[in-house]
Amino acid sequence: MAQTVHGVIARGKGAPVEVVEVVVPDPGPGEAVVRVQACGVCHTDLHYREGGINDEFPFLLGHEAAGIVESVGAGVADVAPGDFVILNWRAVCGTCRACLKGKPWYCFNTHNAGRPMTLADGTPLSPALGIGAFAEKTLVHAGQCTKVDPSASPLAVGLLGCGVMAGLGAAMNTGGVGRGDSVAVIGCGGVGNAAIAGARLAGATTIIAVDIDPRKLEWAERFGATHRVDSSAEDAVARVRELTGGFGADVVIDAVGRPETWKQAFYARDLAGTVVLVGVPTPDMRVEMPLIDFFSRGGSLKSSWYGDCLPSRDFPYLVDLYRQGRLDLDAFVTETIALDEVEQAFARMHDGDVLRSVVVF
Structure with a gap:
C-alpha cells in the first residue's frame, strides 16, 4: 500500500x-x-x-x-x-x-x-x-x-x-595515488578534502591543498594536507612545483571544474603525471591550449565519475576504515x-x- x-x-x-x-x-x-x-x-x-x-x-x-x-x-x-x-x-x-x-x-x-x-x-x-x-x-x-x-x-x-566518495575515489581509484606520491588538490570543499583524505590513505607523502579561502585550507590540513597554497596570493603552479622539487606533482586533482583550475592542474603536474577532473563544469565552459603542450608533457588526463567507485566493493571497505578510526x-x-x-x-x-x-x- x-x-x-x-x-x-x-x-x-x-x-x-x-x-x-x-x-x-x-x-x-x-x-x-x-x-x-x-x-x-x-x-x-x-x-x-x-x-x-x-x-x-x-x-x-x-x-x-x-x-x-x-x-x-x-x-x-x-x-x-x-x-x-x-x-x-x-x-x-x-x-x-x-x-x-x-x-x-x-x-x-x-x-x-x-x-x-x-x-x-x-x-x-x-x-x-x-x-x-x-x-x-x-x-x-x-x-x-x-x-x-x-x-x-x-x-x-x-x-x-556522493561527494565524499567522489573525492576519495578521485585519488584512490581514478588517480591511482600510490605510496610516496606527491599530490595537489585544487579546491578544498567537501570533494577536495575527501580527495586529500584519499591521498593520505593511499600513502602519498606530499599532499598540497590549493584554494583561495583560508578556512578551507585550514580544513584541508585536518584531512591530511602537508602544505597549503593560497592561490589568491601566489602562483599556484609555481608553488606546487617548488614544493615538489621543481618537477610538479605526480597527481593533480581539480575539484573545482573551471577552465582556469583545470589549466592549473595541467601545468602543476610532473612530466607523465596525472590530472584528474572531478569538479563538475557547466556546459558552456571551454579550454583553449596549445596542442603541443599535451603531446610534450605526456601522462594521463582523466575525468572521475563518482570516484570511479563500485559501491558494493568500496562502501563496506570505507565504512570499515571509518570504524577503525582511519577515515x-x-x-x-x-x-x-x-x-x-x-x-x-x-x-x-x-x-x-x-x-x-x-x-x-
Whole structure:
C-alpha cells in the first residue's frame, strides 16, 4: 500500500524549495523502500534546483543518504527489510559493455526505480540522481542499496553516497595515488578534502591543498594536507612545483571544474603525471591550449565519475576504515539540520561556510 511522507521538492528553476507530502508506492520487482535516517546537502541538489541538470521539474531532492530498508519487491535477494544501507546513484546492470569488460564502475546502463514517487495530486516527481532522499522514505532500485555495518553513524557514512566518495575515489581509484606520491588538490570543499583524505590513505607523502579561502585550507590540513597554497596570493603552479622539487606533482586533482583550475592542474603536474577532473563544469565552459603542450608533457588526463567507485566493493571497505578510526567521515559533517532547513543550508553551502549540512530524520 502506498505511503505518504514529507519531502523537499523544487517546483521550478530558482524557486525556493518546499516541504510537501510525497506519495511513495510499494516496491515493485527489483525495488526497495528505504526509511531515510540522514541525507547530506550536496551542490548537485542545488544544481537541480537551478535547472543546471535538466528541466524535468518538480524534483524530489536529496541523494547522499543512509537508512534502513523497510520493504523490498519481488526478486530482491541482496538486501532485506531491516538492513542498514547507503544509497548510491550507480546501480550497475551487470550486462552492458563496460560491465562485461570487468569495469562495472563505468556501467552505461545503471538502474533506478521503475515507478515514480508523486505529489498528493498525482504529479510525478523526478528524484535527484534517481534517489530523492530529502524525504522520510524513498523508493529506489534495490541495486542502489549497499549494505554496510549497522554500527556506523548514518550522518557520516551517508556522505559516501556522493561527494565524499567522489573525492576519495578521485585519488584512490581514478588517480591511482600510490605510496610516496606527491599530490595537489585544487579546491578544498567537501570533494577536495575527501580527495586529500584519499591521498593520505593511499600513502602519498606530499599532499598540497590549493584554494583561495583560508578556512578551507585550514580544513584541508585536518584531512591530511602537508602544505597549503593560497592561490589568491601566489602562483599556484609555481608553488606546487617548488614544493615538489621543481618537477610538479605526480597527481593533480581539480575539484573545482573551471577552465582556469583545470589549466592549473595541467601545468602543476610532473612530466607523465596525472590530472584528474572531478569538479563538475557547466556546459558552456571551454579550454583553449596549445596542442603541443599535451603531446610534450605526456601522462594521463582523466575525468572521475563518482570516484570511479563500485559501491558494493568500496562502501563496506570505507565504512570499515571509518570504524577503525582511519577515515574521519565525521569531520565532513559541519551541522545537522531539519527537513525544513534545506533552503538555508543551500545558502550556507553557496557561501562556503560548511563542508556538509546533513538532514537528520
